[in-house]
Amino acid sequence: MHLPSRTNASQPSNPLASLRHARVDDLLRQHPAALHDLVQGLGSPLHLMLPQVFVENIRQFQRTFDQAPATGTLLFAKKANKADCLIQACSQEGIGVDVASVGELEKALGGGVPGHAIGVSGPEKSERLLALSLSHQCLLAIDSPSELQRLLHLARHRDQQARLLLRCLPESQPESRFGLDPGQCAQAIALCREHPRWLRLMGFSFHLGGYSSEQRAQTANRLLDLCVSTRAAGLEHCRRLNLGGGLAVRYVSPGAWARFLQQDRPNHYHGARTFNGFYPYGAPRATADALADILATPVDTAMTLAQKAERHAIELMIEPGRALLDQAGISAFRVQGVKDRGDGYALVTVQGSSFSLSEQWFNSEFLPEPLLLPAEPRPAAPFLACVGGSTCLESDMLTWRKIRFDQPVRPGDLLVYLNTAGYQMDSNESPFHEARLPYKVVIELDGPTLRWKLDGLA
Numbered sequence: 104m105h106l107p108s109r110t111n112a113s114q115p116s117n118p119l120a121s122l123r124h125a126r127v128d129d130l131l132r133q134h135p136a137a138l139h140d141l142v143q144g145l146g147s148p149l150h151l152m153l154p155q156v157f158v159e160n161i162r163q164f165q166r167t168f169d170q171a172p173a174t175g176t177l178l179f180a181k182k183a184n185k186a187d188c189l190i191q192a193c194s195q196e197g198i199g200v201d202v203a204s205v206g207e208l209e210k211a212l213g214g215g216v217p218g219h220a221i222g223v224s225g226p227e228k229s230e231r232l233l234a235l236s237l238s239h240q241c242l243l244a245i246d247s248p249s250e251l252q253r254l255l256h257l258a259r260h261r262d263q264q265a266r267l268l269l270r271c272l273p274e275s276q277p278e279s280r281f282g283l284d285p286g287q288c289a290q291a292i293a294l295c296r297e298h299p300r301w302l303r304l305m306g307f308s309f310h311l312g313g314y315s316s317e318q319r320a321q322t323a324n325r326l327l328d329l330c331v332s333t334r335a336a337g338l339e340h341c342r343r344l345n346l347g348g349g350l351a352v353r354y355v356s357p358g359a360w361a362r363f364l365q366q367d368r369p370n371h372y373h374g375a376r377t378f379n380g381f382y383p384y385g386a387p388r389a390t391a392d393a394l395a396d397i398l399a400t401p402v403d404t405a406m407t408l409a410q411k412a413e414r415h416a417i418e419l420m421i422e423p424g425r426a427l428l429d430q431a432g433i434s435a436f437r438v439q440g441v442k443d444r445g446d447g448y449a450l451v452t453v454q455g456s457s458f459s460l461s462e463q464w465f466n467s468e469f470l471p472e473p474l475l476l477p478a479e480p481r482p483a484a485p486f487l488a489c490v491g492g493s494t495c496l497e498s499d500m501l502t503w504r505k506i507r508f509d510q511p512v513r514p515g516d517l518l519v520y521l522n523t524a525g526y527q528m529d530s531n532e533s534p535f536h537e538a539r540l541p542y543k544v545v546i547e548l549d550g551p552t553l554r555w556k557l558d559g560l561a
């Protein structure tokens with residue numbers, strides 16, 4: 104008789120160790136007791152923000168722009184993380200912020216970012232958001248003909264001039280619900296020519312899904328031509344091109360990622376779960392390298408995108424969210440219990456939920472592996488486990504994949520998910536089950552000294 108082998112049933116997948124910035128590594132290695140204390144005192148999960156890393160990322164992007172011939176401007180796409188410390192860092196570093204709601208705009212202004220450095224995107228913006236943007240001279244990305252009409256009406260009524268970009272529907276992604284098609288764009292340009300007193304057209308913008316540098320450069324090239332011809336037609340302020348965000352982040356090594364994908368299969372996951380697809384966690388070119396690739400893409404004969412922008416005196420803007428947050432935050436969950444599944448793996452339940460790990464709610468999985476910080480030393484022994492949240496939802500799993508730990512996981516341990524600042528930690532959080540929203544702690548490392556404070560405190 105053939106019996107299914109238990110060991111076979113729970114063979115682990117190829118490992119996906121999370122990459123760690125040196126500062127994150129220092130925090131985990133030198134201060135594990137402080138992490139346990141913080142979670143003890145402030146609750147699980149606890150998000151730890153590292154604005155020092157965020158500032159390094161800002162400077163890395165600025166260096167990349169500095170090394171290119173064209174002028175570049177950086178805005179942080181605020182929706183990727185709500186922490187106040189990030190807005191303060193933007194203000195201190197003199198970069199802009201991209202917002203899409205009154206609440207986000209208030210936070211940006213309140214954090215000290217001047218209105219003219221704030222981009223306002225999002226479709227069919229509310230009357231209040233348009234009015235506030237006008238008052239503070241923000242740069243509005245217009246998404247539809249009706250929105251432009253409403254802005255014109257408002258600007259005329261208040262006798263204020265609106266600074267605006269026209270967001271274009273990219274040729275390569277015609278199914279997108281955002282942006283103006285070429286006909287609408289031509290009409291919008293005509294309206295701006297008719298009403299220069301109230302509508303100041305500053306340029307064009309786009310935002311692409313996916314992570315192709317080539318596609319971004321080609322879309323930018325077409326809009327650069329449009330910028331040049333619009334300016335030649337008399338709209339002299341039309342000299343900006345916003346390339347949006349979508350620069351990839353590398354969470355695991357590209358080699359590990361390739362090996363993982365080769366032998367990924369449903370029985371590596373609890374309940375043989377399958378997914379729509381995964382974020383490209385092992386991107387070969389990411390963050391500032393991806394920007395460098397876009398800038399250096401040949402677009403015309405013997406001319407790169409950056410050279411062409413420089414030649415026509417067009418300022419290139421980008422508004423990354425995820426890429427500016429690379430390695431700028433981690434999330435610690437306390438283990439509440441461990442249940443044997445009797446199938447060669449355990450189900451670890453942590454205090455908190457997968458609402459604090461948003462990827463889990465897009466029929467996908469946050470694949471970079473959490474790190475185990477045991478409550479007390481214990482002998483090494485391989486231990487296979489997946490990770491669930493402490494809610495009553497069957498689908499509330501932080502990790503469906505059966506992950507191999509080097510030690511048994513026990514209650515009181517911490518599981519730390521790395522690199523969670525970009526979209527993972529707070530975009531889906533809710534007070535489900537009457538739980539309060541998790542705290543964020545701002546961490547600063549100064550040599551061997553760790554300083555912390557709650558985010559949002561002055």
Ligand SMILES: *Cc1c(COP(=O)(O)O)cnc(C)c1O
Binds near residue numbers: 182183224225310
């Ligand atoms: C979400 C968004 C961004 C940021 O995207 P990332 O992938 O986080 O870089 C930038 N611009 C617009 C218009 C967006 O909607």
